[in-house]
Amino acid sequence: MRVAAINDLSGFGKCSLIADIGVLSSMGIEVCPVPTALFTAQTGFPSYYMHDASDMIVNCRKEWKKMKVSFDGIITGYMPSIKEADEVFDFANDFKNKDTVLLVDPVMGDGGKSYSNYSEVMLSRIKRLVEIADIITPNLTELMFLAGIDEKEISRKFEIWGMSGSSSASVTEIDKHNDKGNYEMGGLPSVSVGKVNGNEANEYDSSRVYDEIFDIAYKVRTHDKQTIVVTGISEGNGKVSNLVIYPGGKEIVKSKSNGLSYSGTGDLFAASLMGNVLYGRDMAGAVENTVSFIGKAIAATDSNDRNYGVDFEKVLQNNSGGERL
Numbered sequence: 001m002r003v004a005a006i007n008d009l010s011g012f013g014k015c016s017l018i019a020d021i022g023v024l025s026s027m028g029i030e031v032c033p034v035p036t037a038l039f040t041a042q043t044g045f046p047s048y049y050m051h052d053a054s055d056m057i058v059n060c061r062k063e064w065k066k067m068k069v070s071f072d073g074i075i076t077g078y079m080p081s082i083k084e085a086d087e088v089f090d091f092a093n094d095f096k097n098k099d100t101v102l103l104v105d106p107v108m109g110d111g112g113k114s115y116s117n118y119s120e121v122m123l124s125r126i127k128r129l130v131e132i133a134d135i136i137t138p139n140l141t142e143l144m145f146l147a148g149i150d151e152k153e154i155s156r157k158f159e160i161w162g163m164s165g166s167s168s169a170s171v172t173e174i175d176k177h178n179d180k181g182n183y184e185m186g187g188l189p190s191v192s193v194g195k196v197n198g199n200e201a202n203e204y205d206s207s208r209v210y211d212e213i214f215d216i217a218y219k220v221r222t223h224d225k226q227t228i229v230v231t232g233i234s235e236g237n238g239k240v241s242n243l244v245i246y247p248g249g250k251e252i253v254k255s256k257s258n259g260l261s262y263s264g265t266g267d268l269f270a271a272s273l274m275g276n277v278l279y280g281r282d283m284a285g286a287v288e289n290t291v292s293f294i295g296k297a298i299a300a301t302d303s304n305d306r307n308y309g310v311d312f313e314k315v316l317q318n319n320s321g322g323e324r325l
Contacts, residue, residue, distance in 0.1 A: 001028070001029045001030065001072040001073070001278050002029070002030040002031075002032060002069075002070070002071050002072050002073075003020075003024055003029055003030070003031055003032065003071060003072060003073040003074065003075060003274060003278075004032045004034060004060075004071045004073070004074045004075070004091070004095065005017055005020035005021065005024070005031055005032070005033050005034065005074075005075045005271075006034040006036060006057065006074070006075065006076045006077070006088055006091065007020060007033070007034075007035070007036060007075070007076075007077045007078070007267065008035060008036050008037040008038070008039060008053075008078070009033070009035045009037070009038050009039065009053075010039040010040075010041055010042040011039065011040050011041055012040070012041035012042065012045065012307075012308060013039075013041055013042030013044065013045070013263040013264055013307060013308065013309050014263060014264045014308065014309025014310065014312065015042050015263050015264030015266075015267050015309055016042070016077065016078075016264070016267050017033045017035060018264070018267075019264050019267035019268045019271055019312070020033070020075060020267060020270075020271045021033060022271075022312065022313065022316070023268060023271035023272050023275060023312070023316065024271050024274065024275050026316040026317075027275040027279070029072075029073075029275055029278060032060075032064075032069075032071070034056055034057055034060045034091070035053045035056050036053055036054050036056065036057060036079075036080075036084060037050055037051065037052055037053050037054065037080070038050070038051040038053055039051075041307075042263050042264070042307065042309075044263055044306075044307040045307050054081070054083065054084045054087065057084065057087040057088060057090075057091055058087055058090075060091070061087075061090060061091045061094055061095075064095070065094060070095065070097065070100070071095050071100055072099070072100060072101065072278055073100065073101040073102070073103065073274050073277075073278055074091075074092055074095060074096060074100060074101070074102045074103070075103050075105075075270055075271065075274055076088050076092065076102075076103070076104050076105065076129065077105050077107060077266075077267060077270065078105075078107040078117070079107070079117065079122075079125075079126070080117050081117070082119075082121055082122055082125055085122060085125035085126060085129065086125060088129065089125065089128055089129050092129065092132060093132065096132060100134075101134045101135065101274065101277055101278060102132060102133045102134050102135070103133065103134065103135040103136075103137070103270055103273065103274050103277075104126075104129050104130055104133040104135070104136045104137075105136070105137045105138075105266065105270050106126045106129075106130060106136060106137075106138050106142050106145075106146060107142070107266075108122070108123065108126065108141070108142050108145050109141045109142060109145065110139050110141050110142075110232075111141060112141055112151060112154040112155050112158050113141070113151065114141075114145070114151065118145075123145055123146075126146075127146060130146060130220075130222060131222045131223075132222075133222075133226065134225065134226060134227065135226070135227045135228075135229065135273070135274075135277065136220075136226070136227075136228050136229070137228075137229045137231060137269065137270060137273070138220075138228070138230060138231070139230070139231050139232045140213065140230060140232065140233060141154060143213070143216060143217060143220060143228075143230050144157070144216065146220045147216050147219055147220050149216075161209045161212075162209075209233075210233075210241075210243060210252060213230060213233070213243055214243060214245065214250060217230055217243065217245050218245065221245060224247060225247050226247075227244070227245065227246040227247070227283050228243075228244070228245045229242055229243070229244050229273070229283075229287060230242065230243040230244075230245075231269070234257060238256055238257055239254050239255065239256060239257065240254065240255050240256070240257040241253065241254050241255075242254075242255075242287055242291065244283055244284055244287055246282075246283040246284070251283075251284040251287075253284060253287045253288055253291060255291040255292075255295060256295065258298070260298075260306060261306060262298060262301070262306045262309060262310050263306060263307050263308065263309040263310075264309040264310065264312075265294050265297070265298070265309075265310060268293070268294055268297065268310070268312055269290055269291075269294060272289065272290040272293050272294070273286055273287065273290045276289050276290060293312075293315065294310070294312075296315040297310040297311060297312040297314070297315050298310050300312075300314040300315050
């Protein structure tokens with residue numbers, strides 16, 4: 001099996017292409033990297049150098065078409081510019097066929113706020129890519145952007161739903177240091193359900209909130225075969241939920257959270273999910289395996305500086321539940 005991974009390459013941070021190549025290769029899947037930028041270290045570090053490599057998307061597309069190659073999967077992540085979003089769409093449109101799994105992480109914001117790459121034009125480009133995707137992995141803020149809900153209305157909904165705490169703290173850190181996003185235990189930036197400023201919210205309970213989020217996700221869904229994994233909904237009790245809509249059903253997959261954020265776990269999440277899907281796992285099982293893998297990677301991490309990422313190399317043998325690693 002073969003996957004095209006369209007992402008940046010960072011010397012430090014264990015994220016982006018490092019995560020894609022490491023995880024998928026360990027699962028016996030060939031990874032064909034399409035570097036969009038080269039970083040000395042991921043952008044959470046106080047200093048780094050970036051070399052733009054966005055022309056590689058165009059040139060990989062042109063040269064690989066000459067080679068008449070095909071892909072079982074395509075992963076896309078953070079896109080810093082509209083030009084790059086257009087190039088990623090052209091790549092996916094050229095190489096995606098009926099058997100290709102296209103996984104899009106629509107990175108635009110978190111905690112009700114947008115990242116610096118976000119604009120109405122960028123949203124329109126990401127929506128265009130989402131339309132042809134088989135799997136999308138938005139957090140709750142990104143899901144609502146895709147549904148046409150603006151920041152003011154998102155803020156109002158979060159207040160009604162009683163969402164507070166860890167998300168707003170994490171968002172400040174992410175937005176300041178790393179537009180691509182650092183993710184909490186379980187691979188998820190989180191928001192809390194059922195509390196307002198530490199007090200119980202009476203108007204909504206978690207089941208009603210989940211029902212409303214599922215309704216929004218169904219509106220975002222562009223075709224019946226599309227899977228949406230809404231990541232990072234914290235219940236405020238040390239557990240984080242992923243809401244999964246897939247052909248034929250929906251699930252809530254829960255995991256523990258230590259409330260800390262780490263570089264690269266979002267990329268690990270996408271890569272592991274892709275590998276599990278390519279091996280034929282049902283979507284709920286694929287998400288469960290992925291969340292378990294990232295939790296083990298965080299538990300195995302020695303460094304106290306979360307900018308360096310998690311030591312996922314130590315637990316690759318546990319990633320796909322016994323498949324080729």
